[in-house]
Structure formats: C-alpha cells, structure tokens
Amino acid sequence: MKIGVLSLQGGVIEHIKSINALGFDAVEVKTLKDIKDISGLILPGGESTAIGKILRETGMLTTLRDKVLSGLPVWGTCAGMILLAKEIESDSTTHLSVMDIKVRRNAYGRQIDSFSTEDIVKCVSDKSIPLVFIRAPFIVSVGEDVEVLHELKGNIVAAKQNNILVTSFHPELTENLEFHKYFISMCQS
Numbered sequence: 001m002k003i004g005v006l007s008l009q010g011g012v013i014e015h016i017k018s019i020n021a022l023g024f025d026a027v028e029v030k031t032l033k034d035i036k037d038i039s040g041l042i043l044p045g046g047e048s049t050a051i052g053k054i055l056r057e058t059g060m061l062t063t064l065r066d067k068v069l070s071g072l073p074v075w076g077t078c079a080g081m082i083l084l085a086k087e088i089e090s091d092s093t094t095h096l097s098v099m100d101i102k103v104r105r106n107a108y109g110r111q112i113d114s115f116s117t118e119d120i121v122k123c124v125s126d127k128s129i130p131l132v133f134i135r136a137p138f139i140v141s142v143g144e145d146v147e148v149l150h151e152l153k154g155n156i157v158a159a160k161q162n163n164i165l166v167t168s169f170h171p172e173l174t175e176n177l178e179f180h181k182y183f184i185s186m187c188q189s
C-alpha cells in the first residue's frame with residue numbers, strides 16, 4: 001500500500017518519514033500521474049494560500065477534489081485542513097472545498113504564538129500524545145456529518161467526515177506515530 005503526500009509546498013518530508021517508520025511506502029505527489037495507485041493522500045502543513053494557488057495553476061484541483069469526493073482517504077494537517085474546508089472565516093476563497101467545516105486561519109495568533117502541548121486524543125490512544133501547533137487554524141463550526149475527534153480548550157482541533165480526516169496540529173513533527181497509524185487504518189478499510 002502506498003500513501004501519497006502532496007509535495008507542492010510545506011512539511012512533506014516529515015510525513016514521509018512517519019509513514020516509512022510504520023513500514024509503508026510514501027510517494028511524493030507533484031502531478032496527477034503520481035496519484036494513480038495511492039491508497040490515501042496526506043495534505044501537509046505549509047501555506048494554504050500558496051498550495052491552493054499551485055493546485056489551481058497546475059490543474060490538479062478539480063481532479064483531486066473528485067478523487068476525495070469519490071472516497072479517496074485524505075488527511076489534512078494544518079494548512080491541509082484549510083485546503084479541505086468548505087468555509088474559511090473572513091475569506092470568500094476556498095480550495096478543495098470538500099469537508100463541512102468552517103475554519104479560522106491563524107486562530108492562535110502569529111508565528112510567535114505557536115505552541116506545543118500534550119493531551120489524550122481518545123480516537124488514537126489512551127495515552128497522552130504531543131500536539132504541536134504552528135500558526136494553526138481551528139474549526140469554528142461543523143456540519144452534522146462531521147465527527148469531532150478532539151477539542152483543546154473548547155476549540156475543535158481534529159475532526160473526521162467519512163474518508164476525510166483533519167488536524168490543526170502536526171503529528172509528523174513529533175516522534176509519536178499514533179495519528180499516522182489511525183490514518184493508515186482509514187486507508188486500509
């Protein structure tokens with residue numbers, strides 16, 4: 001089984017290392033031909049505006065959108081979450097626009113307000129895991145088909161809607177592989 005990592009901009013290599021550490025192959029997705037035989041796709045952190053622009057300019061946006069709508073498992077971390085959202089607060093632009101969530105970009109403030117913490121995220125483990133937030137968004141509202149997976153201080157930071165998983169934080173920047181395991185199990189089912 002191969003897991004694709006969208007490799008246009010942002011934190012690609014860390015996701016590839018985490019997937020490899022679990023014994024699975026990871027492929028860099030730079031063009032549409034790279035998505036042919038992947039079982040799931042990770043949209044990494046980075047700058048959602050930049051990634052969205054490249055997706056549009058390269059003509060990948062519509063095909064990726066169709067793939068996700070037809071069931072390809074996808075996991076957006078941070079900027080990836082913004083790319084998947086159907087609504088971005090105070091912004092009329094959306095990108096892949098496939099998940100019934102409204103997100104607030106840079107919800108915790110600027111770069112200097114980035115932080116890490118630890119918490120138990122029940123869907124992945126009974127033990128506390130590290131959560132790293134870098135100019136992170138959070139979810140301000142969800143549609144009825146969206147399952148809230150985790151809240152931090154009352155804000156939604158992880159959610160799932162069928163084949164779509166999103167996290168505000170970056171498991172790939174930690175040694176902990178529980179979220180990657182969780183996504184791989186979505187890809188296997």
Ligand code: GLN
Pocket residue numbers: 044045046047048049077078079080082105106134135136137
């Ligand atoms: N602030 C970025 C954005 O709005 C997301 C930051 C990240 O992915 N670490 O796209």
